Amino acid sequence: MSETSLIHVDGTTVSLVFERTAGMPPAWRHFGARRHDVEHAWPIAGVRPHPPTLLDGDPVLTVLPTHGFGWFQQPALAGGRPAGHGDLDWAHAFCLEDVCWEPHAIVFKLADKTAMLGLTISYAIDPESDVVSAWAELENRGDVPFRVDWLAAACVPLPADMDQVLGFTGRWTLEFQEARERLGVATWRRDNRRGRTSNDSFPGVIVGTALDDDTGAVLGAHLGWSGNHTILIEPLNDGRRQLQIGEWLAPGEVVLGYGERYRTPTAYLSFGTDGLNGLASHFHRFVRKRLLAWPHGRMKARPVHLNTWEAVYCNHDLDDLKSLADAAARLGIERFVLDDGWFHRRDHDRAGLGDWWPDARHYPHGLVPLVDHVQRLGMQFGLWVEPEMVNPDSDLYRAHPDWVLRLDGRPVVTGRHQLVLDLANAAVTDYLFDSLARLLSEQPIAYLKWDMNRDLAAAGHGGRAAYRRQTLAFYRLIGRVREAFPTVEIESCASGGSRADYGVLAHTHRIWTSDCNDALTRIDIQRGFLRFFPPEVMGAHIGPFHSHTTHRCHALAFRAAVALFGHLGIEMDVRTLPTEEAAELAYWIAVFKQWRHVVHEGVLRQGNLGDSLAWVQATSADGSASLVAVYRKREDTARYMPALPLKGLLDERRYLVRVLHQPAAPHFVKKTDLLTSLAGDGVVLTGATLRESGIPLPPMPPESATVISCRAV
Incomplete structure (x- = not known):
C-alpha cells in the first residue's frame, strides 16, 4: 500500500x-x-x-x-x-x-x-x-x-x-x-x-x-x-x-x-x-x-425597548407620544423606539418613503422636542427607517424616477406600494447616507431600526441582474453609517425576520425576529431562530392581549415568559393597561433585567416534553444560575405533568429552586407540598438531583407557562 x-x-x-x-x-x-x-x-x-x-x-x-x-x-x-x-x-x-x-x-x-x-x-x-x-x-x-x-x-x-x-x-x-x-x-x-x-x-x-x-x-x-x-x-x-x-x-x-x-x-x-x-x-x-461588533467593543446590558408601532401606527402626535414615553418610563423601559409614521407626509404606507425628514405637520420643530423628552425620562431614543425603499408618491421619486431598480423596456414591479432604490448608483447611496447622517447628527439617536419590506423583482442594473451588487451595496451603505456613527446600534428588520443571517449581523446588533408577537406562535419562531443566533440579538416583544396578527388572546404572564429569552421589548400602548396589569408588566420587566446577563451571556438549551410541552433554559457560563420556562402549547392525555431534567448545573452544588410564575390551576387540582414550597420560598436541591430526577412541574392549562429560577447557595 x-x-x-x-x-x-x-x-x-x-x-x-x-x-x-x-x-x-x-x-x-x-x-x-x-x-x-x-x-x-x-x-x-x-x-x-x-x-x-x-x-x-x-x-x-x-x-x-x-x-x-x-x-x-x-x-x-x-x-x-x-x-x-x-x-x-x-x-x-x-x-x-x-x-x-x-x-x-x-x-x-x-x-x-x-x-x-x-x-x-x-x-x-x-x-x-x-x-x-x-x-x-x-x-x-x-x-x-x-x-x-x-x-x-x-x-x-x-x-x-x-x-x-x-x-x-x-x-x-x-x-x-x-x-x-x-x-x-x-x-x-x-x-x-x-x-x-x-x-x-x-x-x-x-x-x-x-x-x-x-x-x-x-x-x-x-x-x-x-x-x-x-x-x-x-x-x-x-x-x-x-x-x-x-x-x-x-x-x-x-x-x-x-x-x-x-x-x-x-x-x-x-x-x-x-x-x-x-x-x-x-x-x-x-x-x-x-x-458581533458592539460599540466600545463589548456588549452592554440589552435595554428594554418600547416600540411604538402597535401603539400608534402612523398616527403621530407629539403630545400623545410624550405621554406614551411617560408611561413607558414608569414601567422601567430603557429605550423608546419611534416606528414608522414620523417622516414627510407619511400618513399611511402608500407615501413618503425616501423623504427622510420629520413631517412638519406633526413635528413642527423636528424630532428634537420628543428626543429631549425621552432622554429626560432616562431612556435612549431609537428611530425606524427604511432607506432602501421609495414610494412612487414621494418627493424623491418625483425628482429621480431613474433611481430605482428596473429592467429596461419592462414595467416596474411594486410591492407594498414600494419600489427598490438602486444602491449600486453612487448618487442614491450618497443621498441616503446624507439623509441618515443629518438625522443622527441633529439629535442623539442611539438606535436605528433598519427595515426592508419587500422582495426584489425587476431587479436590474446596467442590463444585468442586480441581486448581488444590491446586497454588496447595502453592506457598504450600512458600513458607512456604522463608521461615521460608531456608537449607534442598528437592528436588522425585513418584514420581520426576512433578513436574518450572519452577513447582515456583521453590521448590526439585533434582528427583529417576526412581526408576530403572538406568544404561542412565537415559541416555534424563536426555537428555529435560536438554532443559529444567540438570544441577545433576538428581538422578542411582549405584545398586547389581543394579537395584532393572529387575533388570539393570551395572559400577560404567558406573553412575558416567551419574550424573556431574547432581547425584551414591549409592543403595545402601555397607557391603556389597568393598574394591576401595569404592575404585572413592571414585574416582568424587572425579572428580565435581573436575568438578562444569564440569558445573554450563558448557555441556551431548548427541547420538548412530549408533543404538547416546550421548554427553554439559560444557564450561566459558570453553572451558578439558571432560568427555565416551560410552555404548554396544547392539551394532551397525560394525567400528570412530567418532570423536567435540568442540565448544565454543577452536580455537587446546591441550588435554591423557585417558581417565579405558575399558571392558575383548575380548582379541582390538589396542590402538593413540594409544588407549594417551590412557589413560595423555594426548595434547595443539588445539581445532580435536578439533572437526574428533574424538577416537578405544576399543572398547566393550554397556552400558559411556568417560569423557574435556580441559584447556587
Whole structure:
C-alpha cells in the first residue's frame, strides 16, 4: 500500500482531513469529530474496488468536484465562456498548485491551465467555538470573459448515517419554522431567489443521525449572505453525501473579465456530538466572540425597548407620544423606539418613503422636542427607517424616477406600494447616507431600526441582474453609517425576520425576529431562530392581549415568559393597561433585567416534553444560575405533568429552586407540598438531583407557562 499524503486541520473537537491526489484537487477524507489516527489512513483511491462499468479513474469527492471528466454528481463550479471559444470552457479539471497550512486553517490554491482559471478555497476553524468559516474565489486568467453560474462557498462530505435533515421555512409572521425530513436517493435542495435572505428559505440547514436535543452527531451549515442562496445535499456513489452551500446567481449576473475575481459569501459550518443544543452553543459562541461588533467593543446590558408601532401606527402626535414615553418610563423601559409614521407626509404606507425628514405637520420643530423628552425620562431614543425603499408618491421619486431598480423596456414591479432604490448608483447611496447622517447628527439617536419590506423583482442594473451588487451595496451603505456613527446600534428588520443571517449581523446588533408577537406562535419562531443566533440579538416583544396578527388572546404572564429569552421589548400602548396589569408588566420587566446577563451571556438549551410541552433554559457560563420556562402549547392525555431534567448545573452544588410564575390551576387540582414550597420560598436541591430526577412541574392549562429560577447557595 502506498504512503498516504494527508493534510489535517484541527479545532478543539473538530477535524478536517484531506488527501493529496495526483492531478486533482485534494480529496475529502473527513469532516467531523476530531481525529487522532490520521497518520495511519490508507489512500482512498488505492483500496476502492473498480466495478467494470465505471470509467477509469473514477473521481472521489474533492474540495472542488467539477463536471466533464467523470464526476456526475453536482459540481462545485459551473460556468463557461461564450460559444466558439473552446470545448473545454464548460468542462474543468483543476490541479493543486499550493497549500497554505496553519494550525487552524488551510488555503488551497488550484488552477486549470487549459481553461485559464485559478481558484482559491479556504477553510478556517475558530478553536473557541469549533465553527468553520469557508469560502471560494475564482479568477479568470483568460482574455475571454467567463460567466459564473455556480460556485459553492463550501463543499463538504456527510457520513452515510446522517440521513435526517432539519430545514427551515416559513412566511411573514411565521418565520423559522423547522421542517424535519429523511434523506433518500434524491437530492435535497433549497433555493432562495428573492434578493433578500427570505423567510420561506432560511440559508441554514442541520443534518444528523437523529436530530435529538442533547445527543447525537449533527452538522450545521449557514451562509452568511443577505441575498440569494442555494443549499443542496446529494447522495454519492460511496454511500456518503455531499453538502454544498453558496450564492444562487441569476443568469449572467457574474461575468469575469481578464484578471477579475468572484469570491463567494462565507459559509459557516460546525459539527458536534451533543445534539441540536450542542451545535447551537457552537454557533452562539462564534457569533459572540467573532461576529458581533458592539460599540466600545463589548456588549452592554440589552435595554428594554418600547416600540411604538402597535401603539400608534402612523398616527403621530407629539403630545400623545410624550405621554406614551411617560408611561413607558414608569414601567422601567430603557429605550423608546419611534416606528414608522414620523417622516414627510407619511400618513399611511402608500407615501413618503425616501423623504427622510420629520413631517412638519406633526413635528413642527423636528424630532428634537420628543428626543429631549425621552432622554429626560432616562431612556435612549431609537428611530425606524427604511432607506432602501421609495414610494412612487414621494418627493424623491418625483425628482429621480431613474433611481430605482428596473429592467429596461419592462414595467416596474411594486410591492407594498414600494419600489427598490438602486444602491449600486453612487448618487442614491450618497443621498441616503446624507439623509441618515443629518438625522443622527441633529439629535442623539442611539438606535436605528433598519427595515426592508419587500422582495426584489425587476431587479436590474446596467442590463444585468442586480441581486448581488444590491446586497454588496447595502453592506457598504450600512458600513458607512456604522463608521461615521460608531456608537449607534442598528437592528436588522425585513418584514420581520426576512433578513436574518450572519452577513447582515456583521453590521448590526439585533434582528427583529417576526412581526408576530403572538406568544404561542412565537415559541416555534424563536426555537428555529435560536438554532443559529444567540438570544441577545433576538428581538422578542411582549405584545398586547389581543394579537395584532393572529387575533388570539393570551395572559400577560404567558406573553412575558416567551419574550424573556431574547432581547425584551414591549409592543403595545402601555397607557391603556389597568393598574394591576401595569404592575404585572413592571414585574416582568424587572425579572428580565435581573436575568438578562444569564440569558445573554450563558448557555441556551431548548427541547420538548412530549408533543404538547416546550421548554427553554439559560444557564450561566459558570453553572451558578439558571432560568427555565416551560410552555404548554396544547392539551394532551397525560394525567400528570412530567418532570423536567435540568442540565448544565454543577452536580455537587446546591441550588435554591423557585417558581417565579405558575399558571392558575383548575380548582379541582390538589396542590402538593413540594409544588407549594417551590412557589413560595423555594426548595434547595443539588445539581445532580435536578439533572437526574428533574424538577416537578405544576399543572398547566393550554397556552400558559411556568417560569423557574435556580441559584447556587
